[in-house]
Amino acid sequence: MVDETLGTTLRRWRDRLSPRDVGLPERAGRRTAGLRREELAVLAGLSVDYLVRLEQGRATSPSAQVVATLARALQLQPDERDHAYRLAGLLPPAAGTISTHVPAGVQRMLARLDEFPVGVFSADWTLLMWTPSWAALIGDPADRTPEQLNLVRAVFTDGPGGLASWPVRQDEDGALGDALVADLRAALVDHPHDAGLAALVAELRATSADFARSWDHGAVGRHVSARKTVDHPQVGAITCDCDVLTVPGSSLRIVVYTVATGSPDAEKLEFLRVTRGVRAGPSA
Incomplete structure (x- = not known):
């Protein structure tokens, strides 16, 4: 019986990447075909010990943030990323939320x-x-x-x-700020169910008079x-x-x-x- 776990799947995905794929130098005499655990840990911003425990099945409840950063580091396709979420016992990112996936x-x-x-x-x-x-x-x-x-x-x-x-x-004329506000306004339309985005807009409207002024004026910029x-x-x-x-x-x-x-x-x-x-x- 094949045991499909997050750990075995992470190892399989790690083995298919070369250092060159992720911008690392390929040194002569290298025995590992894919990425070493140490290399993946650095790319994902995780400790090597935690990655070892994940791959060995001793860490069984990674957060959505950990899965997302591993998916980016391993250069997963969207279907593979969603599979990783399910293996971790998590729901994949829902439609209408901002994706942190980098192709x-x-x-x-x-x-x-x-x-x-x-x-x-x-x-x-x-x-x-x-x-x-x-x-x-x-x-x-x-x-x-x-x-x-x-x-x-x-x-x-x-x-x-x-x-x-x-x-x-x-910028002295505030063009950057206005363009970012306009971008956030469009992002709210594109990602209507993203709680983090709504919270960011609410936070900045409450804490920044410049943001609130630009937002309330219906800033349009590109x-x-x-x-x-x-x-x-x-x-x-x-x-x-x-x-x-x-x-x-x-x-x-x-x-x-x-x-x-x-x-x-x-x-x-x-x-x-x-x-x-x-x-x-x-x-x-």
Whole structure:
């Protein structure tokens, strides 16, 4: 009799991925065909001990957040992700809620775009995945709380958890904020049953006069190519072109920062990329 458990299935999915698939170097003399447990644990933001207990069936009640981050790290297809939820005794994400699933093709693209700062956001503008160059330029997202990974909250929040912690200069005309508010309004229509999204809007309407004003005015905006300045504590100001890309059939937003080849900004970014030593990753 075949015993289909979450642990056996995780091992099978781990074995089919190579380090190159997830942006890790392939070292000579490697004996493991797929990913090592240690590698998957890092990618998923979990401890190796917990992953071992999951695979051995000794941890039997993982949270939906753990399953979601494992699904991203293992580059699962939507049907596979839903299967993982059921094996964990959980209901798959319901229709009308925001998906944190990042398609395998997008993950492979990120693994090969180490040169560029790239971040992948969900429909409510929570950062899900990033390249090492993103972490070097904006600051390592792994050092932030889950609340600080939401860009809308950062833009409309003062203090350490606000935009200063990213640290991208805010547009003087408030265009970024208005565009994000408009995005959230559209997201509420697309994901009417997402309690977290509704709670985020309610929280910001109660705590931010600027957000409430923009929301109550029915802000309409769209993301266009723009120039952004990042005030980096190590190399100073870096001015980048910022583009927001979308994935057909998905509500993901992919934010890409680029600089002109041979420019002083390119030299600063390359210095950070080479010396910072930060890793790519997902939010746990």
